Amino acid sequence: MEIEDDATRFVRLFMLYERRLRSFVFTLLGNRDATDEVMQEISTVLWKKFGQLEDDDCFLKWGYVVARYEVLMHRRRLARDRFVLDEGLMKLLSDEFVADELENADRSEQLRKSLDGCLESLRDPDRQIILTAYASGTKIASLAERMNVTPGSLYKWLGRIRRRLQRCIELKMISATN
Amino acid sequence: MIDHPKDSSVPKSTLTELIDQYCFGSIDEVGLEQLQQLLRDSRAHRDQFRQEMQLHAALHEVADSLVSDLLSDTDRLDLQSPPGQVASLSVWPSLGEGVEHAVFGSPVERSQAAKLSINRLNRNFFSRIGAAVSGLLLGIILTTAIWAATASARTRVLNIFHDSFESGPSPVASGSPMEPDAWGGDHAKIVEALPSIQPANGKRMLRFLRADYVGKDPPTGHMGDVYRVIDLQGHTSELSHGDTLAAVEAAFGSVPFDESQLFHAKLTMYALAKLPADEAAWHVLIRAPVHLAEGSLASASRRQELSSDITWQQLSLEMRLPSEARYLLIGLHVADGYAARKHGSSPPAVEFEGQFADDVRVTLRRASDRD
Incomplete structure (x- = not known):
């Protein structure tokens, strides 16, 4: 029962914040296919580590941390065959995005x-x-x-x-x- | 990161264009470096980047959700279709396969799109947007239907002239057509496709260059005019009934232009009993529309504002030909509305940067054949 409850809770939280996480990923990668791919990775990691989340209110902030890492990993793979923003700039954009979004939740x-x-x-x-x-x-x-x-x-x-x-x-x- | 104080020195449109190129995957190495430099230099640029990227993302989401909702109907239909066949979309029963494919991609792409779409948005909103998209498709279908009906009606229509400028010389910039079977008027030339515009038909089109002609004194004008005389002397038997209708249609096009600019296309035709005797007489006749209208047996014209968003627009008009008509003078015109507003009817001759005409057709038919 506890697993089922976690799953329900995870789906509820993920659906609640999925749009914002997707927007974050797309902003950094600028590519829909890449965004879809990274979002799959992010959802998998979030679910695997969901047990570590103690406070539901921290889901978005935690999601941004995971998303930032996955985006940077993906960027390294993308950079081999297409033009993407450099890693330093991505980190800067990422930090500013997250700070603004968490400050202006609406x-x-x-x-x-x-x-x-x-x-x-x-x-x-x-x-x-x-x-x-x-x-x-x-x-x-x-x-x-x-x-x-x-x-x-x-x-x-x-x-x-x-x-x-x-x-x-x-x-x-x-x-x-x- | 230090924000430079001269943020405003970079045109906002430049950054927007670079962002668009980045999103569409068309950015090159130089463009990417320029974009990155702008973003590194300024917090304001990064804020703009984020806002524009979020809009791109939101638009993808809205559009994907719409497609996903529609595809759920397709998937149900697919289950009932034999292997290897794809059922048509029941929500748009009249859709042609080609149109459906153009908008939503191949069945494989549609299936992929459905898998990619996760979100479901407000159904009330999407029922309205769904109607909008189906409206686009319906528009395409209706256009096709109109053309089909026209083709059918042509069993009783006589095509007497068609020119999509595939061959023949550029118009003579003499101010008038001078003689049948040749275009003449203001400066214009026949050109091939440009990166920003393809011909409406074939490989060539007519490009308006200037709103004056060689020797025009003074060299003023906001409207480029190109004329052609169609000889009707071989159709006197049809004309003798007095109920012959002449129809002219042409495509007018433009490269995209700023919202601050204004262009009009105009199509005219005049029925003449005889041609002016010489160049001077032509100039007297053509110099003012009122002279042409007064000097012709019948005339008709239609004007339409060119859209900055639509490359080609079709203009057509029809009029009854008096039985004594022996020539039909047709005119293709493009006017710079901004120059006319700014300078009145006689501005310094306008130079057109990207206005075109193509696919001119003239037909005759009996009015009694209409029904």
Whole structure:
């Protein structure tokens, strides 16, 4: 029974914080496939060592420590065949990310709520295309071909939409703070 | 780490572009070093980096969750399909395989996407977004359907002209077409695909260069005009009924431009009983739209703002041809709306940086064939 309780507790905590850990990993690696791979490693390590966690309130902080280590390990493997940020810079970004996120616990949720609202405020074609482009399995080159545009044009289009979203999110978060 | 005081000296867009390249895996060694230097130098840059990366991550999450929700339907269908076959998505029964594949990838990729997606977000939100994505797909389907219907209707339509600029010389920058079977007007040339834009059809397209022509005095203008005369003398029997409709369609395109810029595409056609006698007469006729409208038997035009997000836009118009019409003058035009606003109707001749036309078609049909 105790194992089952631990499993239930772990799943609850992991699901509660998985989004923030994923965002942390993606921020450092900038690659979705790599993020998925590292998240699997992180979940495995967290579960194996879950017995050591005494206070559920420390799960996120502990998760960040594990995630930071796994990201740095993965970075060493990635660096062999693609351009990635150097280790010192990753550590710096990691430390600042964790400090800010732990200090502003609601920020991640605010970002998501704001994003939902901002996506709805986009023109239909913009919303459709950015969600299609960001979905797993979408190849930008083939999507661009289907739309009869060049991949470069599509990237620029997506960039403009994203900047509109960023401005919208900033405004929403400022008004939420005030 | 010391923050440099001159953070603002680096354009925000430069950092954003580098971040985009990093995310899309297109960054090169020089770009990566530039990005890293910017991040090392400034806390503000690192904060911006984090905000933009978190937005990328959130967008992936939103999109993946949507796909994952939809794929759960696909997976159920797959169970009922014979081995080796993939059932279609019942949520979009009218989807073509090609469209479905373009948006969601191959069945293998979709299956992989489903495995990768863990989160489930608010279903109410996604029902709205789902409608948005299906709207995109529906748009593609409808476009296809329109083209299919057009092709079917062409059994009673006479194609009298089609030019996607695959051959033939660039337009003569004489201000007017001068004679049938040649483009003429303002400075323009036929070009091949550019990195930022592909032709709408074939391998070449027409590029507008300037809003004036050789010898124009004064060299002013905010609109680039290119004309062509279509000889209708071989169709007098059709025209004699007095119910012949001429239709012109063309694609207008642009490379992406800033939101501060404004461009319009315009398509015109004029029915003429005869052609102007010489170059001077052409210039008198073409110099002002009002002269053309007054000097023609019938005319029609359509204008549309070019979108900075859509590479090619289709314009079309149709008008009844008087029985005495012997020539059809068609005009392709692109206007710089910003120059017009700033300088009025006669700004220094605008130089166009990336506006194009392609795939011009002219057809005739009897009005009685409409139904």
